[in-house]
Amino acid sequence: MTLPSSKIALLQFRISPNISENMAKAIQMIRSAAAKGADIICLPELFRSVYFCQTESIHIFDWAEAIPGPSTEQLCAVAKELGVVIVASLFERRAAGLYHNTAAVIDADGSLIGTYRKMHIPDDPGYYEKFYFTPGDLGYKVFTTAFGRIGVLVCWDQWYPEAARLTAMMGADVIVYPTAIGWHPAEKEEFGQRQYEAWQTVQRGHAIANGVYIAAINRTGFEKSPDSDAGIEFWGKSFLSDPQGRILCDATHSEEEILIGEIDTRELETIRRNWPFLRDRRIDSYAPITQRYLDVK
Amino acid sequence: MTLPSSKIALLQFRISPNISENMAKAIQMIRSAAAKGADIICLPELFRSVYFCQTESIHIFDWAEAIPGPSTEQLCAVAKELGVVIVASLFERRAAGLYHNTAAVIDADGSLIGTYRKMHIPDDPGYYEKFYFTPGDLGYKVFTTAFGRIGVLVCWDQWYPEAARLTAMMGADVIVYPTAIGWHPAEKEEFGQRQYEAWQTVQRGHAIANGVYIAAINRTGFEKSPDSDAGIEFWGKSFLSDPQGRILCDATHSEEEILIGEIDTRELETIRRNWPFLRDRRIDSYAPITQRYLDVK
Numbered sequence: 355m356t357l358p359s360s361k362i363a364l365l366q367f368r369i370s371p372n373i374s375e376n377m378a379k380a381i382q383m384i385r386s387a388a389a390k391g392a393d394i395i396c397l398p399e400l401f402r403s404v405y406f407c408q409t410e411s412i413h414i415f416d417w418a419e420a421i422p423g424p425s426t427e428q429l430c431a432v433a434k435e436l437g438v439v440i441v442a443s444l445f446e447r448r449a450a451g452l453y454h455n456t457a458a459v460i461d462a463d464g465s466l467i468g469t470y471r472k473m474h475i476p477d478d479p480g481y482y483e484k485f486y487f488t489p490g491d492l493g494y495k496v497f498t499t500a501f502g503r504i505g506v507l508v509c510w511d512q513w514y515p516e517a518a519r520l521t522a523m524m525g526a527d528v529i530v531y532p533t534a535i536g537w538h539p540a541e542k543e544e545f546g547q548r549q550y551e552a553w554q555t556v557q558r559g560h561a562i563a564n565g566v567y568i569a570a571i572n573r574t575g576f577e578k579s580p581d582s583d584a585g586i587e588f589w590g591k592s593f594l595s596d597p598q599g600r601i602l603c604d605a606t607h608s609e610e611e612i613l614i615g616e617i618d619t620r621e622l623e624t625i626r627r628n629w630p631f632l633r634d635r636r637i638d639s640y641a642p643i644t645q646r647y648l649d650v651k
Numbered sequence: 652m653t654l655p656s657s658k659i660a661l662l663q664f665r666i667s668p669n670i671s672e673n674m675a676k677a678i679q680m681i682r683s684a685a686a687k688g689a690d691i692i693c694l695p696e697l698f699r700s701v702y703f704c705q706t707e708s709i710h711i712f713d714w715a716e717a718i719p720g721p722s723t724e725q726l727c728a729v730a731k732e733l734g735v736v737i738v739a740s741l742f743e744r745r746a747a748g749l750y751h752n753t754a755a756v757i758d759a760d761g762s763l764i765g766t767y768r769k770m771h772i773p774d775d776p777g778y779y780e781k782f783y784f785t786p787g788d789l790g791y792k793v794f795t796t797a798f799g800r801i802g803v804l805v806c807w808d809q810w811y812p813e814a815a816r817l818t819a820m821m822g823a824d825v826i827v828y829p830t831a832i833g834w835h836p837a838e839k840e841e842f843g844q845r846q847y848e849a850w851q852t853v854q855r856g857h858a859i860a861n862g863v864y865i866a867a868i869n870r871t872g873f874e875k876s877p878d879s880d881a882g883i884e885f886w887g888k889s890f891l892s893d894p895q896g897r898i899l900c901d902a903t904h905s906e907e908e909i910l911i912g913e914i915d916t917r918e919l920e921t922i923r924r925n926w927p928f929l930r931d932r933r934i935d936s937y938a939p940i941t942q943r944y945l946d947v948k
Contacts, residue, residue: 473933493936496947513928515812515860516937523945548895552859552926555896559856562849563812598845599852631810632944636770639790640813640941644934648820650793 359618360501362528362567363392366592367610368575373403373417377425380442381432387612388436393462393501394617398573398592399443399509399532400455405586408579410485418447426458426466434464439499441506443532445486446471455487457508457532462500470495472508473517480538480579480586483510496524502617505529505566512557512570516643522564528617529564531557533572536588550589550607558599565626567617568595574608597625656915657798659825659864660689663889664907665872670700670714674722677739678729684909685733690759690798691914695870695889696740696806696829697752702883705876707782715744723755723763731761736796738803740829742783743768752784754805754829759797767792769805770814777835777876777883780807793821799914802826802863809854809867813940819861825914826857830869833885847886855896862923864914865892871905894922 365383369376380401387395400406402425406414419425425444433440439462446456446469455472471490475483494517496505505526511517512531521529535553537546554570561568574590593604594615605611626632642648662680666673677698684692697703699722703711716722722741730737736759743753743766752769768787772780791814793802802823808814809828818826832850834843851867858865871887890901891912902908923929939945 473936474931476931478927489933510931513860513926514932515816515856516932516940519812520937520939520945523939523942524947525945548897551897552895555852556856556859559812559853559860562853563810563856598849600845600848629810630775634771634773634807635811635813635943636786637941637943639770640817642817642820643813643940644937645820646932646934647929648817648822650821651795 358502359616359620360393361391361614362394362396362569362594362617363387363390364396364569364571364592364594364613366398366572366574366590366605366613369401369404369573369577371404376402377428381428383612384432384438384440385436387614388438390612390614392438392614394439394441394499394504396441396530396569396571397443397532398571399534400445401443401573402445404577405534407483407486408480408577408586409581410482415453418445418453421446421456421458421469422466426460430460430464430466433460433462437462439501439504441504441530441532443508452488453486454490455483455508457506459497459499459504459506467497467499468495470506472511474510474514476510494520494524496521496526502527502619507531509533509535512553515560515563518560518564522566526566527619527622528567528569529560531568531570533570534588535572536586538584539587542587550591554591554593558595561595561597562599563631565597565622565629565631567597567622574610597622655799656913656917657690658688658911659691659693659866659891659914660684660687661693661866661868661889661891661910663695663869663871663887663902663910666698666701666870666874668701673699674725678725680909681729681735681737682733684911685735687909687911689735689911691736691738691796691801693738693827693866693868694740694829695868696831697742698740698870699742701874702831704779704783705777705874705883706878707779712750715742715750718743718753718755718766719763723757727757727761727763730757730759734759736798736801738801738827738829740805749785750783751787752780752805754803756794756796756801756803764794764796765792767803769808771807771811773807791817791821793818793823799824799916804828806830806832809850812857812860815857815861819863823863824916824919825864825866828854828865828867830867831885832869833883835881836884839884847888851888851890855892858892858894859896860928862894862919862926862928864894864919871907894919
């Protein structure tokens with residue numbers, strides 16, 4: 355049995371309000387990452403535009419696009435040219451009045467393998483995603499690519515152990531999380547560090563519990579709210595965790611960076627042999643997890 | 652609505668091969684913790700004896716006892732005298748040839764409220780628990796005590812997000828994990844730090860994902876294997892995490908300690924309001940979690 359390894363690149367960057375610039379920047383960074391030897395290249399959540407969910411405006415639905423569509427056409431051509439896998443988070447227009455927060459996975463031959471539609475949709479002040487995105491109906495997904503089995507989840511999914519577990523149970527070597535998370539500047543000083551640490555810790559926990567690599571790709575930079583002087587300072591800190599929860603590489607909070615790390619399925623195999631958590635799951639006891647809450651008196 | 656807070660004590664200590672000494676030490680430390688204001692007092696896993704699972708010997712079944720039985724009688728009397736809740740991990744004899752790794756929960760009036768039988772049973776070199784313990788058949792449990800709602804899970808359960816989720820869904824304010832985990836001395840230098848950190852991180856992840864306090868109570872000290880010069884160096888480091896995964900207090904690796912921290916349900920309420928993960932669970936999508944694996948081609 356041959357167990358492969360591959361190089362994964364996490365592209366962390368600032369997003370321009372000039373919507374035409376972001377795809378150009380993404381493609382430029384994809385080329386740089388490929389030149390550095392990356393096999394799998396991952397973009398941040400909704401990288402084509404500023405994080406528009408800071409406000410609720412029906413005009414923004416103009417930014418959505420079909421998948422396959424203009425963005426995947428461009429990215430498929432780049433993937434084929436460079437021989438790389440690309441994970442791209444896009445604003446999907448499925449029908450009039452029906453939109454999703456969707457990740458497209460493109461194989462190294464330029465083919466669009468499939469999509470994952472974000473299952474867990476947040477709604478918090480400044481993150482009004484329930485207005486824009488219908489919760490995904492494709493379930494959890496793993497994509498068998500030229501460079502390994504890639505599971506994809508998106509941002510708010512990060513907080514749900516069920517999503518990571520089900521994706522790992524489908525055979526993912528790595529779970530990729532395109533992300534757009536940041537601080538409200540007014541909260542940063544008091545709560546910023548603990549918010550960031552909780553975000554990283556819960557994902558490292560998924561890596562450990564499931565024996566998988568985890569890649570989180572966040573944007574960086576401040577984006578002003580269209581409604582006020584407030585806004586979101588995206589906290590960057592994209593990272594790659596190994597299957598024991600060790601951070602193999604992580605970015606700064608505020609710089610644009612190309613992080614490159616290794617997905618080594620031999621290491622994954624070794625860790626799971628030493629920590630055989632999958633062996634002992636009590637599947638006879640988990641059925642109530644499909645309930646909303648267990649109202650024990 | 653009154654939201655209470657309570658003080659929880661984690662008793663970390665070395666275990667004597669002289670089996671009669673351990674209950675005496677436990678009771679002495681319970682008295683000290685109560686004198687320091689503790690309301691809920693938690694003992695390490697199987698505190699009555701050395702960690703006997705380093706070898707497989709049928710003579711060790713002599714150490715098991717009924718619940719209720721001699722240990723719970725002593726501890727119920729102490730709980731009543733001091734007005735404290737006690738969580739005690741015991742080796743339960745249920746019938747001839749049928750044993751469990753069981754936690755007993757005793758309320759502040761001295762009554763035995765109930766038991767939790769360890770659901771996930773490990774089997775690794777030096778941790779031959781599948782020989783001794785039948786997997787639990789009581790499911791997940793939450794106990795409503797004089798000092799709050801306490802969920803109890805035991806050691807290997809720590810690695811299973813499903814167990815923490817189901818216990819939190821039953822309304823636990825805190826999940827208590829009696830533990831016996833340590834290093835094989837031959838592995839410690841190379842792997843010790845990452846093993847310990849993974850153990851702590853996955854539990855902090857449960858705290859974050861579920862918005863609950865987590866208390867892990869480990870033993871400390873070296874216990875020699877009866878079969879060889881090897882043994883286990885229990886790594887101590889008992890800790891209390893808040894519902895954002897922040898370590899409120901933690902012990903050293905090698906000292907006997909009484910850690911005391913606060914379970915504040917007002918803080919738990921605030922954290923869950925700010926991070927409403929329970930709101931957005933996709934319960935329509937979790938059913939496959941009851942399968943062993945999803946054999947995606």
